[in-house]
Amino acid sequence: MNVHLVGDDAAKLSLLRGMLAERCSLTSELIGDADVSGRDIDAVVVAADLRDVDNITALKEVSDRLARIPRRIFLTDHKSRLSTVQAYALGATSVLSSTPSRNQLLGKLLDARPSSLSKSIALDDRQAAFAGASCIASMFAAVLGDTEIDVDETRRAGKRIAECVAENGLSDWLATVRRHHEGTYQHCLLVTGITVDFGLSLGVHSSDLERLYVAAMFHDIGKARIPLAILDKPGRLDTKERTLVEAHPVAGYEALKNNAAITAEVLGAVRHHHEFLDGSGYPDGLMADRIPDLTRILTISDIFSALIEYRSYKPVMARDRAYAILQSMEGKLEKPLIGAFRDVALIR
């Protein structure tokens, strides 16, 4: 495996070389000089302080070339949520602490995703996923830093995803995202692609498609407020953790409610994407007559996405099994919509 190292000081690079030399073929550069131009790089490891503006600027300058490398592992100060979000905004596919063990680092580099996810993938899908993940990370950073969210950037990133799904199909999109992205970023990119494909299969007009992908891109923005240790926890959540997670629709609503570029409809979808028709959802326990179509479509796409996501600690659920679970949620999800979702779930 060809691994390229980029670091903000020579000592970090030499430490990494020592860790990886036995298993990987290595090249390395200091961050300001980095041009990341090698053709056959399988992975890049970036070891840099992301609180340093110069480092961020230098990495932004090479971001187009970084996007061509399939695996991009950033080592950052893990305690700082903002550094982690910044790493994803710069295109990380994984983030580890600044002092990972050799096994942790090799585990990420050699991470063998299931073969069903490992097909060769169109570069435009990969680039749209890269841009989408960066955009989601930027909106998380804006929520954490209480700064303005760039709604236009989100709209552009969503449009690009919609074009890829329309052009290359949903299956390719799912494979790209599950192969290259993790955690909340993977989830939001999958939900956006699935929601778009659901809209396309229902024959919606292009302006309605835009409403769908904007709502999907923003739907979990409130998760910016949930500690990573809870968001990425492999096992079951305890009651306290569950309460924190279930606060994310309202946190998202609060983050967006004063933004003039967000429509009331999208705001409603962000707040209500965990409501069920029988009133058993959260946060407001809405009944069917108060849940609009857009939110119903988003909820189905969201649940399906959560079921089929790639997680390193559990096998990927097959699409037909995930669809059977949706079908079993009678009373909670709209039956005709679940029927219409069949092709999206199983075929497209």
Ligand SMILES: [Fe+2]
């Ligand atoms: Fe959610």
Ligand SMILES: [Fe+2]
């Ligand atoms: Fe979600």
